[in-house]
Amino acid sequence: MADNERIKAGRLNKSEIDEGFLDLHPPLPRSEALIEADRCYFCYDAPCTIACPTGIDIPSFIQKIRSDNIRGSAHTILSENIMGGMCARVCPTEILCEEACVRNTHEEKPVEIGLLQRYATDPILESGTQLFERSARSGKKVAVVGGGPAGLSCAHRLAVLGHDVVIFNRDSKAGGLNEYGIAAYKTVDNFAQKEVDYILAIGGIELRNESPLVSAGDLDKLRKNYDAVFVGIGLGLSNELGIEGEDLPGVENAIEYIADLRQAADKSQLPVGRNVVVIGGGMTAIDVAVQSMRLGAENVHMVYRRGPDEMSASGFEQALAQTSGVTIHHWASPARIVGNGHVESVEFKEGLKLPADVVFKAIGQALSAEGYGALQQDSGRIKVDVQQRTSIPNVWAGGDCVAGGDDLTVSAVQHGKIAAIDIDRQLRKT
Amino acid sequence: MADLKTSFLGISSPNPFWLASAPPTDKAYNVNRAFEAGWGGVVWKTLGEDPHIVNVSGPRYSALHSNDRRVIGFNNIELITDRPLKTNLDELRQVKKDWPDRALIASVMLPMNAESWTKYIPMIEDTGVDGFELNFGCPHGMSERGMGAAVGQVPEYIQMATEWAKQAASVPVIVKLTPNITNIVPPAKAAQDGGADAVSLINTINSIMRVDYDSLTMYPTTDGMGTHGGYCGEAVKPIALNMVAEIARTRELAGLPISGIGGITDWRDAVDFLALGASNVQVCTAAMVYGFKIIDDLVDGLSNFLDDKALTFDQLVGKAVPSVTDWQHLNLNYIEKAVIDQDLCIQCGRCHVVCEDTSHQAITNSVDGVRRFEVLDDECVGCNLCVSVCPVDGCISMQQLTSGNDPRTGSAITEEKLRWTEHPNNPMRKMD
Numbered sequence: 001m002a003d004n005e006r007i008k009a010g011r012l013n014k015s016e017i018d019e020g021f022l023d024l025h026p027p028l029p030r031s032e033a034l035i036e037a038d039r040c041y042f043c044y045d046a047p048c049t050i051a052c053p054t055g056i057d058i059p060s061f062i063q064k065i066r067s068d069n070i071r072g073s074a075h076t077i078l079s080e081n082i083m084g085g086m087c088a089r090v091c092p093t094e095i096l097c098e099e100a101c102v103r104n105t106h107e108e109k110p111v112e113i114g115l116l117q118r119y120a121t122d123p124i125l126e127s128g129t130q131l132f133e134r135s136a137r138s139g140k141k142v143a144v145v146g147g148g149p150a151g152l153s154c155a156h157r158l159a160v161l162g163h164d165v166v167i168f169n170r171d172s173k174a175g176g177l178n179e180y181g182i183a184a185y186k187t188v189d190n191f192a193q194k195e196v197d198y199i200l201a202i203g204g205i206e207l208r209n210e211s212p213l214v215s216a217g218d219l220d221k222l223r224k225n226y227d228a229v230f231v232g233i234g235l236g237l238s239n240e241l242g243i244e245g246e247d248l249p250g251v252e253n254a255i256e257y258i259a260d261l262r263q264a265a266d267k268s269q270l271p272v273g274r275n276v277v278v279i280g281g282g283m284t285a286i287d288v289a290v291q292s293m294r295l296g297a298e299n300v301h302m303v304y305r306r307g308p309d310e311m312s313a314s315g316f317e318q319a320l321a322q323t324s325g326v327t328i329h330h331w332a333s334p335a336r337i338v339g340n341g342h343v344e345s346v347e348f349k350e351g352l353k354l355p356a357d358v359v360f361k362a363i364g365q366a367l368s369a370e371g372y373g374a375l376q377q378d379s380g381r382i383k384v385d386v387q388q389r390t391s392i393p394n395v396w397a398g399g400d401c402v403a404g405g406d407d408l409t410v411s412a413v414q415h416g417k418i419a420a421i422d423i424d425r426q427l428r429k430t
Numbered sequence: 431m432a433d434l435k436t437s438f439l440g441i442s443s444p445n446p447f448w449l450a451s452a453p454p455t456d457k458a459y460n461v462n463r464a465f466e467a468g469w470g471g472v473v474w475k476t477l478g479e480d481p482h483i484v485n486v487s488g489p490r491y492s493a494l495h496s497n498d499r500r501v502i503g504f505n506n507i508e509l510i511t512d513r514p515l516k517t518n519l520d521e522l523r524q525v526k527k528d529w530p531d532r533a534l535i536a537s538v539m540l541p542m543n544a545e546s547w548t549k550y551i552p553m554i555e556d557t558g559v560d561g562f563e564l565n566f567g568c569p570h571g572m573s574e575r576g577m578g579a580a581v582g583q584v585p586e587y588i589q590m591a592t593e594w595a596k597q598a599a600s601v602p603v604i605v606k607l608t609p610n611i612t613n614i615v616p617p618a619k620a621a622q623d624g625g626a627d628a629v630s631l632i633n634t635i636n637s638i639m640r641v642d643y644d645s646l647t648m649y650p651t652t653d654g655m656g657t658h659g660g661y662c663g664e665a666v667k668p669i670a671l672n673m674v675a676e677i678a679r680t681r682e683l684a685g686l687p688i689s690g691i692g693g694i695t696d697w698r699d700a701v702d703f704l705a706l707g708a709s710n711v712q713v714c715t716a717a718m719v720y721g722f723k724i725i726d727d728l729v730d731g732l733s734n735f736l737d738d739k740a741l742t743f744d745q746l747v748g749k750a751v752p753s754v755t756d757w758q759h760l761n762l763n764y765i766e767k768a769v770i771d772q773d774l775c776i777q778c779g780r781c782h783v784v785c786e787d788t789s790h791q792a793i794t795n796s797v798d799g800v801r802r803f804e805v806l807d808d809e810c811v812g813c814n815l816c817v818s819v820c821p822v823d824g825c826i827s828m829q830q831l832t833s834g835n836d837p838r839t840g841s842a843i844t845e846e847k848l849r850w851t852e853h854p855n856n857p858m859r860k861m862d
């Protein structure tokens with residue numbers, strides 16, 4: 001992003017910025033974890049487990065925290081969700097496991113499942129303790145396209161089941177949006193890469209970064225050279241507003257700015273506008289708005305075309321934006337972006353007009369289908385069945401790139417796991 | 431406010447809460463603080479012959495904790511007083527002078543010969559104490575020297591030592607019993623036969639807390655070695671209550687006053703002991719865990735309870751004793767079923783899984799495909815397991831069947847009582 005008078009780095013000093021990017025939910029010390037674990041009722045057929053997209057046996061892992069059996073607890077978590085560490089940080093628990101917790105009925109305060117999950121997994125990832133063993137080698141080879149949560153989860157499970165895996169990844173680091181997208185204060189201290197390292201340590205997985213597969217010929221080759229293919233390429237395109245002024249300097253894709261932010265060695269060197277307008281109502285919009293604020297923007301306005309209930313960002317995320325100083329406007333759609341050589345303001349159909357040095361577009365992403373046209377689609381994404389099978393034999397897909405998902409890390413992990421189990425079943429038949 | 435001023439064996443105190451003989455009553459400093467806080471009386475830390483014993487200088491105590499480190503049970507290997515007799519006697523004399531309205535009892539432990547008792551009892555009584563408590567209960571250390579529980583486990587010794595004490599004392603004598611026996615009645619009877627004015631119980635229960643998971647030695651140790659201690663605190667209350675009730679309902683022991691001890695932490699615990707036959711109570715662990723201030727809740731909790739129930743203190747004492755009987759006298763025709771209040775149920779499913787796995791498969795996990803927990807009356811045996819595990823107070827209750835048939839057995843409900851003594855399945859039944 002341009003660095004000029006209106007958009008510049010250093011609006012806050014380094015320590016102020018560091019403070020804004022501290023761990024959003026600091027880890028529980030043992031004393032607090034034990035008390036919190038004690039609040040779990042060890043439910044039968046636990047509603048929290050049913051609500052977890054990866055089906056982690058939550059009462060069991062909490063029970064093991066109570067008895068200081070941390071290795072056992074982490075094993076319970078990671079055997080259903082190899083990204084249990086990241087999910088503990090980024091899952092919108094208030095609409096998943098914690099929403100289902102029976103403690104809500106009892107006292108409107110669920111067990112802090114996310115924080116307990118982090119308590120159990122952090123020491124294992126920190127020490128690199130290997131909890132899994134590979135089955136006897138099958139001699140089969142699987143290609144995984146995309147090294148995000150879906151691809152990594154699939155690869156890990158396949159490796160555990162005895163197959164060899166090659167991951168073809170577009171970016172220079174694996175982790176997908178864990179590395180390039182998730183808000184920085186949710187995953188501090190380079191956690192995304194620590195988790196990638198932990199996953200790869202199982203062995204049998206070859207990671208090839210900067211190896212995008214973008215032509216139909218690529219997919220054909222993979223199908224020929226490998227026993228199975230899993231596609232987990234996420235969403236490569238950002239949606240456009242399609243309005244006047246969209247090309248003005250200062251109008252940015254939120255996703256790209258966030259990726260720069262996540263990769264910045266020193267956040268105080270990142271340019272930021274004084275007046276920032278964010279268009280959109282999802283997690284990306286919230287994240288770019290809050291992070292702009294924490295980088296030193298003076299006014300951040302987030303504008304969404306519908307009401308708070310329709311926002312895909314959860315209530316907790318919306319509240320986080322508001323307490324961070326972001327002003328949220330509902331029921332307003334942009335009409336045009338105005339500026340002379342650089343964006344100056346945004347005008348909305350409903351009459352609202354906001355001054356802007358930067359406008360972030362955060363109205364969703366779309367599948368970049370180049371090279372994957374042979375796979376049948378459904379509402380713009382790859383169509384799969386309940387086993388994550390695509391329309392082409394021996395090709396599975398999962399994560400954000402498939403239709404019918406909810407665009408969460410945890411769901412991508414589950415897709416990868418289900419696909420791996422089905423691939424294993426198929427490979428053992430032949 | 432109900433009047434809690436009580437007289438136990440003619441020894442009056444502003445309330446029935448005494449501190450048991452233990453560290454809280456070790457010396458004048460502690461006892462003065464206890465009386466300032468409002469305790470009704472103290473049983474001084476057990477006195478013995480000079481030269482005084484010595485304690486280990488490592489861990490004496492250890493605890494069974496809940497996850498939030500609440501102390502549930504407590505273990506100790508402390509011996510009797512480790513100070514010279516004269517120091518204790520001087521302090522007893524001064525304390526009685528300073529606190530004339532409080533009960534001051536001297537706990538004693540002496541060797542099994544008449545001379546010791548004849549020599550020391552009058553010497554101690556001379557300080558002005560209101561009574562004696564004979565420590566026949568200490569289960570560690572002292573018992574290895576032929577005192578404490580070593581006496582308390584042999585009824586003949588109890589009787590003998592009690593007689594010696596009674597001959598030498600002009601103030602009342604309480605005999606403190608050990609729970610480390612199979613039947614509490616013979617030791618209590620021996621005390622009574624020896625002339626005891628009352629019994630107090632329980633002292634601590636032989637215990638080893640756990641092992642150290644690193645060294646795999648017992649825990650705690652003194653220089654690598656450990657020994658069993660005495661268990662007390664909340665965890666022991668049910669054991670103590672049973673022993674108190676056994677004494678209270680034994681005909682031959684009728685009229686023997688009881689000072690109840692063991693796990694008393696709040697006023698409800700005191701109500702348990704009083705209703706089951708104790709006419710005063712003693713506290714040790716709760717004070718060691720929370721400090722003397724807990725007396726506030728003990729006193730006004732009990733007083734408010736008596737007001738609510740419109741009972742006097744004396745009316746509460748022994749109130750529940752008639753409800754305690756032998757198993758063989760329970761009415762086998764009486765039938766209860768669990769009933770779940772669906773408005774209170776938070777759907778944790780605990781009742782279902784415990785009944786399914788370990789009881790009588792009498793609670794559903796779904797009804798018409800929807801998660802729902804309902805009792806099946808044709809399977810429920812009324813065991814109270816689900817009530818015990820349900821995390822919501824009052825959500826499951828046991829309700830009596832008063833008419834029709836028991837859906838489980840098909841037999842008609844009757845008001846007629848049927849006890850095991852008359853039950854057709856009892857080969858030894860008494861025929862009328």
Ligand SMILES: Cc1cc2nc3c(=O)[nH]c(=O)nc-3n(C[C@H](O)[C@H](O)[C@H](O)COP(=O)(O)OP(=O)(O)OC[C@H]3O[C@@H](n4cnc5c(N)ncnc54)[C@H](O)[C@@H]3O)c2cc1C
Nearest residue numbers: 146148149150170171176177212213234399400407408409
């Ligand atoms: C800003 C933002 C914030 C978010 N916050 C949260 C949150 O707080 N909680 C939450 O649960 N979810 C959040 N999400 C959603 C979550 O990040 C995604 O659902 C998840 O990362 C999807 O995983 P994936 O593996 O399907 O795709 P991605 O994470 O997108 O990974 C795709 C991978 O495929 C690679 N790739 C792409 N194209 C190709 C190609 N042609 N060839 C080879 N490799 C390719 C990429 O390099 C990348 O490694 C957020 C998303 C965004 C954008």
Ligand SMILES: Cc1cc2nc3c(=O)[nH]c(=O)nc-3n(C[C@H](O)[C@H](O)[C@H](O)COP(=O)(O)O)c2cc1C
Nearest residue numbers: 450451452476506565633662663692693713714715
């Ligand atoms: C550390 C400690 C030391 C004790 N010392 C004595 C003692 O010297 N004499 C005695 O009669 N009982 C002694 N006891 C037993 C207590 O007086 C009391 O009977 C027992 O702890 C049960 O009551 P509680 O559950 O309220 O603690 C001691 C108990 C503890 C915990």
Ligand code: SF4
Nearest residue numbers: 040041043048101102
């Ligand atoms: S629903 Fe809540 S209380 Fe029940 S098992 Fe899950 S976390 Fe524990």
Ligand code: SF4
Nearest residue numbers: 785810811813814816
């Ligand atoms: S009372 Fe016992 S048998 Fe009846 S439902 Fe409860 S647990 Fe089952």
Ligand code: SF4
Nearest residue numbers: 775776778779781820
């Ligand atoms: S244990 Fe209690 S709260 Fe839980 S399902 Fe049963 S009745 Fe409901």
